[in-house]
Every structure is written in structure tokens, then in C-alpha cells.
Amino acid sequence: MLEIKNLHVEVGGNEILKGIxxxxxxxxxxxxMGPNGSGKSTLSYxxxxxxxxxxxxxxxxxxxxxxxxxxxxxxxxxxxxxxFQYPIExxxxxxxxxxxxxxxxxxxxxxxxxxxxxxxxxxxxxKAKPLNVTDEMLKRxxxxxxxxxxxxxxxxxxxxxxxxxxxxxxxxxxGLDIDALKTVSEGVNALRSPERSMLVITHYQRxxxxxxxxxxxxxxxxxxxxxxxxxxxxxxxxxxxxxxxxDEAA
Amino acid sequence: MAAVKETVETVGEVEKYKYGFSTEIESEKAPIGLTExxxxxxxxxxxxxxxxxxxxxxxFRRWKNMKEPTWAKVFYPTMDYQNAYYYAAPKQxxxxxxxxxxxxxxxxxxxxxxxxxxxxxxxxGVAVDAVFDSVSVxxxxxxxxxxxxxxxCPISEAIRDYPELVKKYLGSVVPVTDNFFATLNSAVFSDxxxxxxxxxxxxxxxxxxxxxxxxxxxxxxxxxxIVAEEGSYVSYLEGCTAPQRDENQxxxxxxxxxxxxxxxxxxxxxxxxxxxxxEGKGGIYNFVTKRGDCRGRNSKISxxxxxxxxAITWKYPSCILxxxxxxxxxYSIAISNTKQQVDSGTKMIHLGKNTSSRIVSKGISAGGxxxxxxGLVSVHKKAENVRNFTQCDSLLIGDKxxxxxxxxxxxxxxxxxxEHEATTSKISDEQLFYCMQRGVPEEEAVALIVNGFCxxxxxxxxxxxxxxxxxxxxxxxxxSVG
Ligand SMILES: Nc1ncnc2c1ncn2[C@@H]1O[C@H](COP(=O)(O)OP(=O)(O)OP(=O)(O)O)[C@@H](O)[C@H]1O
Ligand SMILES: [Mg+2]
Numbered sequence: 001m002l003e004i005k006n007l008h009v010e011v012g013g014n015e016i017l018k019g020i021x022x023x024x025x026x027x028x029x030x031x032x033m034g035p036n037g038s039g040k041s042t043l044s045y046x047x048x049x050x051x052x053x054x055x056x057x058x059x060x061x062x063x064x065x066x067x068x069x070x071x072x073x074x075x076x077x078x079x080x081x082x083x084f085q086y087p088i089e090x091x092x093x094x095x096x097x098x099x100x101x102x103x104x105x106x107x108x109x110x111x112x113x114x115x116x117x118x119x120x121x122x123x124x125x126x127k128a129k130p131l132n133v134t135d136e137m138l139k140r141x142x143x144x145x146x147x148x149x150x151x152x153x154x155x156x157x158x159x160x161x162x163x164x165x166x167x168x169x170x171x172x173x174x175g176l177d178i179d180a181l182k183t184v185s186e187g188v189n190a191l192r193s194p195e196r197s198m199l200v201i202t203h204y205q206r207x208x209x210x211x212x213x214x215x216x217x218x219x220x221x222x223x224x225x226x227x228x229x230x231x232x233x234x235x236x237x238x239x240x241x242x243x244x245x246x247d248e249a250a
Numbered sequence: 251m252a253a254v255k256e257t258v259e260t261v262g263e264v265e266k267y268k269y270g271f272s273t274e275i276e277s278e279k280a281p282i283g284l285t286e287x288x289x290x291x292x293x294x295x296x297x298x299x300x301x302x303x304x305x306x307x308x309x310f311r312r313w314k315n316m317k318e319p320t321w322a323k324v325f326y327p328t329m330d331y332q333n334a335y336y337y338a339a340p341k342q343x344x345x346x347x348x349x350x351x352x353x354x355x356x357x358x359x360x361x362x363x364x365x366x367x368x369x370x371x372x373x374x375g376v377a378v379d380a381v382f383d384s385v386s387v388x389x390x391x392x393x394x395x396x397x398x399x400x401x402x403c404p405i406s407e408a409i410r411d412y413p414e415l416v417k418k419y420l421g422s423v424v425p426v427t428d429n430f431f432a433t434l435n436s437a438v439f440s441d442x443x444x445x446x447x448x449x450x451x452x453x454x455x456x457x458x459x460x461x462x463x464x465x466x467x468x469x470x471x472x473x474x475x476i477v478a479e480e481g482s483y484v485s486y487l488e489g490c491t492a493p494q495r496d497e498n499q500x501x502x503x504x505x506x507x508x509x510x511x512x513x514x515x516x517x518x519x520x521x522x523x524x525x526x527x528x529e530g531k532g533g534i535y536n537f538v539t540k541r542g543d544c545r546g547r548n549s550k551i552s553x554x555x556x557x558x559x560x561a562i563t564w565k566y567p568s569c570i571l572x573x574x575x576x577x578x579x580x581y582s583i584a585i586s587n588t589k590q591q592v593d594s595g596t597k598m599i600h601l602g603k604n605t606s607s608r609i610v611s612k613g614i615s616a617g618g619x620x621x622x623x624x625g626l627v628s629v630h631k632k633a634e635n636v637r638n639f640t641q642c643d644s645l646l647i648g649d650k651x652x653x654x655x656x657x658x659x660x661x662x663x664x665x666x667x668x669e670h671e672a673t674t675s676k677i678s679d680e681q682l683f684y685c686m687q688r689g690v691p692e693e694e695a696v697a698l699i700v701n702g703f704c705x706x707x708x709x710x711x712x713x714x715x716x717x718x719x720x721x722x723x724x725x726x727x728x729x730s731v732g
Contacts (some may be wrong), residue, residue: 048687051683073690075687076689088683088684090684090685091702092705093699093705098685098698101698102688105689106688109691141702141705162688162689
């Protein structure tokens with residue numbers, strides 16, 4: 001599904017990612033953990049194509065395609081989705097309108113028929129309910145005045161509606177209360193399938209109790225310094241990142 | 251509604267200006283230039299009574315001694331008023347009685363414009379008056395309106411059929427000598443719409459006029475007069491387009507609204523005149539005087555405008571709040587791209603007690619354009635307890651455009667409470683990235699964000715037209731990023 005080879009990335013002239021190798025197979029869920037500033041969000045931005053994140057070396061292949069040749073929206077239409085660590089406010093554009101615009105833009109790019117208002121409404125209602133996203137929230141401008149937890153739920157709602165093939169969840173658990181964490185995790189798990197892969201960035205093992213990963217990677221100072229199974233997260237929770245040189249990185 | 255549907259369907263394939271075609275149709279024109287004879291020619295063509303001719307001639311004499319205003323922040327070469335045509339009409343020997351008699355080419359043009367002229371298509375219930383160059387071609391739904399007692403007809407017809415009403419109100423809001431362009435209009439106006447809503451009547455449908463300039467070198471000077479008697483209500487919409495031409499064409503309209511006690515007039519405009527090309531060649535000079543008079547107590551006039559076209563826009567729809575407790579509203583979206591220049595805003599003149607006004611202006615500048623909001627809030631000495639709220643938001647796209655806000659405030663009564671808020675912002679890279687990450691292509695993302703920025707104003711438009719306006723926003727900003 002996704003194959004990253006020797007990826008080096010510069011931001012504003014500073015090298016942030018210093019040779020990442022990562023392979024995520026179809027249906028797999030990988031967790032990425034690591035100290036603040038180690039480059040986790042940077043990796044998520046590079047995968048989704050954000051401007052200013054310059055790849056100086058290496059390659060990213062997604063379903064056999066060279067991702068670096070694709071524009072941001074092309075990647076999205078091809079099924080790459082990023083749930084933002086800090087979702088962006090779009091004043092005046094209701095969550096509903098935003099979702100419809102996004103879904104239909106993707107469908108159009110893929111040569112599929114666009115959904116009409118009625119079908120779309122039905123779809124949104126169906127996906128919003130299990131995530132406790134109310135009609136009132138759907139009518140509000142996207143992320144404007146949303147609480148931290150509401151923003152994260154709105155991100156997962158977008159994912160549920162867009163049904164991507166490769167989803168990156170950047171600290172989706174931060175800012176969620178215990179009940180919301182459960183709701184969101186259930187939403188994410190509902191999307192797990194043999195054809196869909198995920199990269200889950202988190203600081204807390206707690207999330208991984210709900211969304212159980214196939215692999216856990218530790219990212220430190222722009223490099224993957226350790227890879228293991230789900231038990232690695234438990235270890236990290238106990239001993240921290242000290243042995244990976246986190247004190248200098250943080 | 252068909253107009254909306256067509257717009258929606260064509261948006262995909264639309265390039266820059268989809269209304270840029272012109273129609274090959276035989277026309278009848280006044281001799282080039284502007285003299286007393288031109289005025290007489292127009293008046294004679296319209297079969298006008300003597301009093302109307304006199305009114306025009308008086309305006310013409312005044313105009314000859316007036317100077318073009320220069321205070322607006324717009325720049326253009328001196329106009330040669332003698333090198334233009336002041337009257338052009340599609341040639342047709344007898345006036346059409348019904349749609350079947352209208353030149354099919356004209357109907358085709360309107361169809362291309364997405365105007366649902368044929369009545370069977372008009373289930374949506376919008377009555378349309380269409381003005382092609384200088385004459386009103388057909389007014390649909392006349393019968394149904396007549397039943398309600400509403401008069402909706404070309405103003406030339408009103409001058410003949412309802413002379414008392416026209417005499418009473420024409421020029422009563424915008425006096426003949428109001429300003430250079432209004433005076434010019436008074437002398438040579440060729441057509442436009444007349445609306446009269448009798449006491450207590452709620453107009454049963456939206457009324458709508460489409461203006462189209464087709465002929466070369468021809469100015470369009472339409473005149474609209476709307477009178478809402480006590481306790482009545484009307485919602486009126488005008489749409490404008492013009493073919494793509496290398497020369498600049500002048501559009502100098504006058505719109506007068508009169509609202510009596512407890513009456514309400516809602517006037518919406520979607521202006522999409524040809525804006526000129528990327529280098530600023532061609533395009534319509536839109537110098538328009540629009541004013542509403544809240545003459546009665548508790549009356550209300552609300553202007554909503556979406557201005558996307560024209561090379562130059564010079565336009566200040568205003569309200570004179572004469573009646574006690576009357577209310578004026580101005581909701582505006584003004585988009586400028588490439589080399590367009592916009593100087594637009596409103597005047598709220600508070601004369602009566604407890605009068606209130608609300609101004610919401612959204613200016614969007616892109617390309618190398620200039621966009622100025624110019625607004626006046628004036629409170630008369632005797633106007634107690636006046637309230638005004640003004641919000642001016644500017645959005646910049648790129649770094650070669652500019653936005654200016656010029657508010658004038660004159661408060662002569664200490665009880666007035668006037669609030670003014672202004673913001674200037676840019677579309678952030680973050681917002682664009684976020685939208686694009688969800689699969690929305692860049693230009694569509696810009697349109698989405700801009701539409702969000704304009705939401706408060708778009709919501710004021712009648713539903714069908716809001717959809718159309720949203721699409722227009724996207725089209726006018728094409729090529730503004732990247
Ligand atoms: N525009 C920029 N210019 C310079 N440095 C940047 C820029 N953006 C990010 N960085 C730096 O890149 C490093 C990695 O940042 P990144 O956001 O990827 O970390 P992270 O692992 O997601 O951290 P956290 O756990 O706090 O979210 C940080 O040191 C950050 O300051
Ligand atoms: Mg981060």
C-alpha cells in the first residue's frame with residue numbers, strides 16, 4: 001500500500017526527516033510514537049503534499065504510484081487522508097457544505113457520479129450518528145468555535161464519509177475525553193478493512209488499547225529508531241523516550 | 251429554476267466569461283452622438299407624451315453644464331460622449347403581444363443566458379422583464395400580477411399607461427440634477443422596469459429584470475422605478491450581462507425606490523457585466539445611481555448586491571430613512587479580479603426618529619484589481635435614537651491587489667449609536683491546504699472559502715439566486731491563484 005524509502009525532508013532549510021524507511025501493507029495499522037518535535041507531523045504533511053515540505057532525497061510510493069508527482073487534491077482523490085493534529089477553521093462554510101464539496105470533488109476526480117443533496121444528507125446522517133456529531137454541529141461553520149474534542153470528531157466524520165484507503169491520524173486522541181476517545185476509536189475501527197491501511201500518530205498507549213496496531217514505530221530526531229509490536233507502546237509508556245535520546249530532541 | 255440549473259450545469263465548462271457572446275440581430279439605432287435631437291429621437295421612438303420629452307430636455311440642458319465626478323478611486327480615460335450610440339433596439343415592426351411574436355434569436359440569447367423566458371418553464375414563479383440593449387422585450391406573467399393589482403411593466407409602457415403615477419414618483423428620489431450620470435440617464439434613458447404594488451398587497455412572486463447590452467458602442471441607460479404603497483411588500487431582482495468587446499461601454503442606470511408606511515422593498519442585484527480582459531481591455535463602465543426612499547413610518551428597504559463584473563463599478567445604493575422607525579439595509583459582495591476597479595458602498599441618511607440601518611460589505615480583491623468600500627452614515631439633527639451597524643470585511647487574494655475602506659460618519663444628534671467594524675484578511679495557505687487535502691482542487695477551494703467569507707450576504711439573496719451567485723463567485727475568481 002505505502003512504501004517510503006530513505007526519505008529526507010527539509011522545512012525552511014532545516015532537515016527534519018533524515019532518512020525514513022517505512023512500509024505499510026494493505027489492511028495494516030501502524031502506530032508512530034515519539035517525542036515532541038521528532039517529525040511526526042512533518043511526515044504526515046509530506047505524505048499529503050503540503051507546500052514548503054521539501055523532499056531532498058528518497059521516494060514515496062502509494063499503490064505503486066509515485067506520490068511526490070501528485071498534487072495535494074490528487075492524492076486525496078486517490079485515497080490519502082490526513083486527520084489533522086490542529087484542524088483548520090473555515091469561516092462561513094458549514095460542516096455539511098464542506099463535506100459535500102469534498103466528497104463530490106473526489107468523486108468527480110475519480111470519474112464517479114456526484115451525490116445529490118438527498119443522498120448526501122442520508123449518508124451524513126448515517127455516519128454522524130455513531131460519532132455523536134449533532135445536526136447542530138453540521139450546520140455550523142467547520143471547526144469555528146468547535147471544542148478540541150468536537151474538532152477531532154469532525155475529522156473522523158470526514159474520514160468516515162470520504163472512505164480513504166490510507167488514513168493518517170495525527171494525534172486524534174489528544175483533547176478527547178474518555179467517552180469521546182471510545183466513540184472515536186470505534187469510528188476508526190469501523191473503517192478497518194483488509195483494503196484500508198492507517199498510520200496512527202499518538203503519544204499515548206491508551207489509544208492503542210482501542211485501535212490495536214500491527215506495528216509500532218518510534219520516531220526520534222527524524223529517524224525511525226525502533227520498530228516493534230503493540231507491546232512496544234506499553235514499554236514506552238513505562239520508560240519514556242530517554243534511551244532514544246529524547247531529552248535532546250524535546 | 252431553469253436559470254439556476256443551467257448555470258450549475260455550465261459551470262464546469264465555463265472558461266472566463268460565459269456571457270461573452272453577441273447576437274447577430276438587426277437593430278435600429280439613433281444617430282451616433284448626443285444632441286437635443288438624440289433626446290427627441292428617443293422620446294419619439296417611445297411615443298412619449300410631451301411632458302416626458304420636456305423632462306428629458308430639461309435634464310439634457312442641465313447635463314451639458316455638468317462635469318464628470320472625480321472623487322471616486324477609479325481611473326479611466328476621458329469618455330467621448332459624442333462617439334457612442336444612445337439608443338439601439340432589436341428591429342421589429344410591431345410590438346410583440348406574446349412570446350410567439352418575439353424574434354426567436356432574442357429568445358435564444360436569453361436562453362443562453364439562462365433566463366427562463368418561456369412561461370411554461372417558469373413554474374418557479376419569477377416574473378421576468380428583459381431589457382435587450384435599450385428596449386424591454388417582454389414581460390412575462392403580466393396577467394397573474396394584474397390580478398393581484400401589481401403593475402410590472404417596461405417603464406416606457408408605464409409612461410403611456412400610468413402617466414399620473416410616473417409623474418408623481420419619477421425623479422422624486424433621484425432628482426434630475428442629482429449627479430452627472432443620473433442627469434445623463436434622465437435625458438436619454440431608453441427603458442427599464444416600473445413596479446407598483448398597491449396598498450396592503452404582498453407581491454405574489456419575485457419580480458426580476460435581466461439587462462443585456464448587445465450592440466457595439468452602445469450605452470445602456472435604464473431606469474427603474476418601484477413604488478410600494480402602504481403595507482405592501484415586494485422582492486425584486488436584477489441580473490446583468492454583456493458581450494465581450496474590446497471597447498468600453500457605458501452603463502449608467504438610475505433606480506428609484508419608494509416605500510410608504512409599513513411597506514418593504516427588497517432589491518437584489520447580481521451584476522456580471524463583462525469585466526474586460528486580463529490586460530484591462532474592454533469591459534463595462536458601470537456608473538449607477540440607486541436610491542431608496544423610506545418615505546413612510548416603519549418602512550424598510552433592503553439592498554443586496556453581488557458585483558462581479560464591469561471594468562469599473564461606481565455604485566452606492568442608498569437609503570433615505572425619512573419615516574420614523576424606518577430601516578435601511580445594505581448587503582454587498584464586491585469581487586474584483588485582473589484589472590477591475592470597484593468603488594462601491596452605500597449611504598444611509600437618517601432623517602426620522604428611531605431609524606436604523608445595517609451595512610454588511612464584503613470586498614474580495616484578486617489579481618491586480620482595486621476594491622474600495624465608500625460608505626456614509628449620516629444622522630440628521632432631529633433624528634433621535636438612530637442606530638447603525640456597519641461591518642466591512644476585505645479579503646485579499648495574492649499581493650498585487652488592494653482594498654480600501656473609506657467610511658464617512660456625520661452624526662448631528664447625540665443619541666445616535668453607530669457601530670463600525672472592519673477587518674482585512676487573506677486566504678491562508680493553511681486553509682487552502684486543508685481543503686485540498688480533502689480533495690477540493692485549488693480554484694474550487696478558493697471559491698469555497700470566499701463563499702464562506704460572503705455567507706452573511708449570500709443568505710440575504712432569494713434561494714435560487716444565491717446558488718447562482720455562489721457559482722459566479724467561483725467563476726470570477728478563476729485564475730486568481732497559483
Ligand atoms: N516551518 C518550519 N520551519 C522550521 N522548522 C519547522 C517548521 N515546521 C516544523 N518545524 C520543526 O520541525 C520539527 C518537527 O516538527 P513536527 O511538527 O513534525 O513534530 P511532531 O513530532 O509532530 O511534534 P509534536 O509531538 O509536538 O506534535 C520541530 O522541531 C519543528 O519546530
Ligand atoms: Mg505533531
